[in-house]
Amino acid sequence: MNNKYDVIVLGAGPAGLTAGIYMSRARLSVLIVDSGTAGGQMVMSYTVANYPGVETTSGWNISQTMLSQAKSFGCKVLTQSPVLSIDLSSELKSVEVEDEGTFHAGAIILATGGVPRELGMKSEQQYKGIGISYCATCDGDFFTDKEIVAIGGGNSALEESVGLTKYASKVTIVHEFDHFQAQPWIVEEARKNEKIHFIMAQDIVDFTGDEHLEKVIVASKATGEKTEIPAVGCFIFIGYVPNTGIFQGIINMNERGEILTDQLMQTNVPGVFAAGDLREKRYRQITTSVADGTIAALSAIDFLQQKSIN
Numbered sequence: 001m002n003n004k005y006d007v008i009v010l011g012a013g014p015a016g017l018t019a020g021i022y023m024s025r026a027r028l029s030v031l032i033v034d035s036g037t038a039g040g041q042m043v044m045s046y047t048v049a050n051y052p053g054v055e056t057t058s059g060w061n062i063s064q065t066m067l068s069q070a071k072s073f074g075c076k077v078l079t080q081s082p083v084l085s086i087d088l089s090s091e092l093k094s095v096e097v098e099d100e101g102t103f104h105a106g107a108i109i110l111a112t113g114g115v116p117r118e119l120g121m122k123s124e125q126q127y128k129g130i131g132i133s134y135c136a137t138c139d140g141d142f143f144t145d146k147e148i149v150a151i152g153g154g155n156s157a158l159e160e161s162v163g164l165t166k167y168a169s170k171v172t173i174v175h176e177f178d179h180f181q182a183q184p185w186i187v188e189e190a191r192k193n194e195k196i197h198f199i200m201a202q203d204i205v206d207f208t209g210d211e212h213l214e215k216v217i218v219a220s221k222a223t224g225e226k227t228e229i230p231a232v233g234c235f236i237f238i239g240y241v242p243n244t245g246i247f248q249g250i251i252n253m254n255e256r257g258e259i260l261t262d263q264l265m266q267t268n269v270p271g272v273f274a275a276g277d278l279r280e281k282r283y284r285q286i287t288t289s290v291a292d293g294t295i296a297a298l299s300a301i302d303f304l305q306q307k308s309i310n
């Protein structure tokens with residue numbers, strides 16, 4: 001396999017795949033490397049109803065379409081291939097990929113996104129995969145006709161909970177505040193759904209069960225009174241953590257590990273751009289990642305053109 005490209009894109013979520021589509025259409029040689037499957041967090045979305053031009057579909061379907069679009073324009077895509085490190089000390093930048101070796105490029109786009117945030121509890125680890133999940137698309141089906149809990153109060157939490165009612169007989173949404181941060185329309189949709197119940201202003205105290213999860217134990221923030229919610233499944237939708245550990249000390253980021261860019265998606269290192277959820281920004285959606293990926297790609301094309309002129 002060729003080990004030199006015009007641009008290497010780290011991450012095949014919507015940001016990375018979009019960047020790949022734009023750059024390969026501009027006749028640049030592009031390698032996209034992803035540690036998992038292409039699609040990133042989109043794959044976890046049971047229903048995507050807010051991607052313009054596409055009627056309600058699954059995150060998996062959009063992922064596959066974006067991937068085949070990128071490949072059709074000539075992108076090379078490596079999946080199940082974690083990037084271990086990057087070396088930006090010379091003009092030709094290097095990317096070390098597990099089991100594949102080191103690849104080189106004149107420009108790099110960082111698009112490694114984020115992973116679902118965990119509660120950080122010991123019992124959460126114990127029931128992961130045997131009741132606790134972070135992905136409705138992946139695991140919703142396991143809980144057909146069962147009672148489950150969903151934790152969180154943002155857009156994703158409510159949208160995924162509505163999606164989960166296609167399987168579960170009852171979804172109890174537990175939230176730490178007495179109000180939701182989600183947009184009013186999705187709150188209304190959830191409230192209208194007869195299968196959805198709400199327990200507000202609660203802390204998650206514990207998960208219990210024998211062979212698999214059986215109960216989620218919560219406690220009122222106001223009184224401390226504990227409630228045991230019978231549930232064989234619990235979906236945790238409480239935000240994300242950026243995948244930027246391997247860029248620490250090389251790329252400027254904020255205290256939360258989110259990469260700082262300007263509006264052209266340029267980082268502090270010339271020829272290195274960042275796009276999508278790993279950036280410091282307010283809104284994280286497929287559309288915003290796609291927009292970032294477009295800008296990063298156009299900036300990278302411009303950067304390489306300027307370099308070839310000088």
Ligand SMILES: Cc1cc2nc3c(=O)[nH]c(=O)nc-3n(C[C@H](O)[C@H](O)[C@H](O)COP(=O)(O)OP(=O)(O)OC[C@H]3O[C@@H](n4cnc5c(N)ncnc54)[C@H](O)[C@@H]3O)c2cc1C
Pocket residue numbers: 010011012013014015016033034035036037038039040041042044045046047048049050081082083084111112113114115116134135136156159160237243246275276277278284285286287289
């Ligand atoms: C449950 C859920 C539901 C959602 N629903 C919606 C929705 O309905 N509509 C909407 O617009 N948005 C939704 N979102 C948000 C949306 O999916 C994200 O904002 C978007 O996917 C971010 O795109 P990205 O390309 O920046 O990063 P990601 O999608 O996170 O992709 C990053 C990619 O980088 C890869 N990667 C990470 N580290 C490495 C490494 N070291 N080496 C190589 N590759 C690496 C990952 O495997 C991943 O594939 C949802 C998110 C979740 C979790």
